[in-house]
Each structure stands twice: as C-alpha cells, then as structure tokens.
Amino acid sequence: MNTAHPATPRFGAVWQRATHELQAAGLHFGHGVTTAADEAAWLLIHALGWPLADSFAALDVLLQREVPADAHERFDTLLGERIATRKPVAYVLGEAWLQGERFLVDERVIVPRSLIAELLWDGLDPWLHTQPRHIADICTGSGCLAILAAKRWLGAQVLGSDISADALDVARANVALHALQDRVQLLQSDLLKDLPDNEPGLDLMLCNPPYVNAQSMRALPQEYRHEPELALAGGTDGMDLVRRLLSDASSRLAPQGMLVVEIGHERAHFEAAFPRLPVVWLSTSGGDDAVFLVEAAALRSPA
Numbered sequence: 614m615n616t617a618h619p620a621t622p623r624f625g626a627v628w629q630r631a632t633h634e635l636q637a638a639g640l641h642f643g644h645g646v647t648t649a650a651d652e653a654a655w656l657l658i659h660a661l662g663w664p665l666a667d668s669f670a671a672l673d674v675l676l677q678r679e680v681p682a683d684a685h686e687r688f689d690t691l692l693g694e695r696i697a698t699r700k701p702v703a704y705v706l707g708e709a710w711l712q713g714e715r716f717l718v719d720e721r722v723i724v725p726r727s728l729i730a731e732l733l734w735d736g737l738d739p740w741l742h743t744q745p746r747h748i749a750d751i752c753t754g755s756g757c758l759a760i761l762a763a764k765r766w767l768g769a770q771v772l773g774s775d776i777s778a779d780a781l782d783v784a785r786a787n788v789a790l791h792a793l794q795d796r797v798q799l800l801q802s803d804l805l806k807d808l809p810d811n812e813p814g815l816d817l818m819l820c821n822p823p824y825v826n827a828q829s830m831r832a833l834p835q836e837y838r839h840e841p842e843l844a845l846a847g848g849t850d851g852m853d854l855v856r857r858l859l860s861d862a863s864s865r866l867a868p869q870g871m872l873v874v875e876i877g878h879e880r881a882h883f884e885a886a887f888p889r890l891p892v893v894w895l896s897t898s899g900g901d902d903a904v905f906l907v908e909a910a911a912l913r914s915p916a
C-alpha cells in the first residue's frame with residue numbers, strides 16, 4: 614500500500630509561485646503595496662487567516678509554515694480573482710491597511726494609501742502651534758485619515774466630509790470598526806460648502822482631493838478603473854478641487870490653523886495655479902513634493 618501523501622506545501626514555496634504568477638500577469642501594483650511579492654504575501658496571509666501584524670515577526674519561521682489544503686484553495690481563488698479582474702487586492706479582500714490600521718473598503722471608495730497618513734504621527738509637529746482640538750478631513754472617502762487623526766490626537770474632535778453618500782456609508786462602517794463614533798463625525802458636503810460654522814475655527818484641515826489631471830486619467834492602469842472616478846479626476850490640470858479648497862479654506866481655519874493637502878505628482882500644475890502662495894513641501898515616502906502645508910495666514914493674504 615502506498616502511504617505517501619504529497620507534502621503539505623510551505624508558505625515560502627506558495628508565496629514564490631504566486632509572486633511569479635502575479636508578475637507574469639502584467640498587473641499594476643500601486644494600491645497600498647507596490648510589488649508582486651507583497652501582494653502575494655498579503656493574499657496568502659489573508660487566506661490563512663493569520664493576523665497580518667504578527668505574520669512578519671520572523672521571516673524564516675513564516676517561510677516554513679505549512680499551508681493547509683483549505684487555505685491553499687482559498688488562496689488560489691483570491692489570486693485568480695486578482696489576476697482575472699485586475700481589481701486591487703484591497704477590493705478582492707474587502708480590506709486595506711494604512712499605518713498598521715485596518716479599514717473596510719469596496720469600490721465605493723478609493724483604496725486608502727494617502728501619503729498624509731504617514732505624516733500624522735510626528736511629521737506635522739514642527740508646524741503645529743498647539744495640539745489640534747478641531748480637525749476636519751475633507752474628501753474623507755473611507756474615513757481613513759479622519760480615523761487616523763482621531764487616533765493620533767486623542768483630545769480632538771474630527772469631522773470627515775465627502776460629497777459621495779456611498780463613500781460616507783463606508784466611512785461610517787470604519788468609524789464604527791474603530792469605535793470612534795464619539796469623536797469622528799461624518800457629513801455630506803461639496804468641499805466646505807455645508808461644513809458647520811465653528812468658532813474658533815479648525816486647527817487642522819486635511820485633504821486628499823481628487824487631483825489626477827485629465828491626461829493622466831486617460832493613461833491610468835486598469836486597477837484604477839475599479840476606483841470611483843469621482844475620487845481621482847481633478848479636471849484638466851488636476852487642480853479643479855484644489856483651487857476651490859484653497860479659496861475657501863481660510864474662512865474655516867483658526868487664526869493659527871493650517872491646511873495639509875496631497876497633490877501627488879501635480880506640483881508643476883499646482884505652482885502654475887498658485888505661483889506665489891507660500892507653502893511648505895513635506896517629505897514623504899512618495900517624494901518631497903506630493904504633500905504641502907499652508908498656514909491660514911498665508912491663505913488669507915495670498916501674494
């Protein structure tokens with residue numbers, strides 16, 4: 614009697630095979646993780662049901678762990694869906710991770726990846742006059758930045774606003790997931806239009822608006838076409854929403870408040886639109902000119 618069973622595959626071998634498959638499929642990797650290897654690991658760890666945070670504690674141990682048949686099957690289904698649909702992994706799994714926090718996502722919101730997130734812990738400290746108590750996250754989408762800001766500044770009230778009712782439904786689920794209903798409010802508003810008048814004004818306004826220019830929109834890889842166009846398209850030069858935001862923001866900011874805006878690769882368009890506005894470019898993993906900070910005083914008296 615032949616009692617030999619095929620050996621249970623190890624994490625390392627499955628990971629390597631899947632990485633090759635993702636690479637060979639010619640996908641785009643830009644939604645939270647940026648390589649085929651990272652996507653394969655994320656999918657595999659999810660299929661195994663392991664806590665993501667613990668999974669990379671010891672790589673040599675991880676590589677040798679067994680992948681049971683049921684998890685292997687789940688993994689192959691997820692991998693197949695990623696390749697066949699070209700949906701970002703976050704949509705395939707219904708979750709995204711930003712700064713170590715989990716967010717629920719689906720195609721009503723873009724996949725959380727804002728560079729502003731990495732600045733929240735200490736990247737803004739040199740410019741903050743006080744600990745912010747009143748914060749707004751304009752264009753909140755999944756609510757990720759509003760939630761991270763509330764976790765960073767425990768004494769703050771945070772308002773997350775978006776024009777999209779669908780996005781706000783996702784944000785509401787995330788606020789509940791993080792049990793922040795008492796400190797994160799959500800509001801439907803076209804930019805600042807329906808924000809409540811609040812005295813003494815906002816200490817900090819964050820915004821990751823749609824900023825992709827029309828030419829870049831036409832060239833976006835397939836993965837981005839699963840995201841809402843409303844969340845990406847910023848008009849001919851990408852600056853449609855930034856213009857409106859900058860012209861209205863000062864009326865909502867406290868005298869010493871500040872606005873932090875992500876504009877991706879659009880610095881040239883931004884500087885053409887605002888040639889004399891004094892902004893501070895903040896250094897992020899996406900470069901030194903993807904996010905800027907501007908003080909309320911500068912917005913009140915644009916040069």
Ligand SMILES: C[S@@+](CC[C@H](N)C(=O)[O-])C[C@H]1O[C@@H](n2cnc3c(N)ncnc32)[C@H](O)[C@@H]1O
Binds near residue numbers: 751803843844
């Ligand atoms: C780039 S996404 C940012 C989402 C989220 N803050 C993040 O960083 O993942 C831009 C968001 O702006 C919203 N939006 C588009 N036009 C808007 C407008 N006129 N007023 C308010 N929100 C708008 C979209 O619905 C989308 O959720």
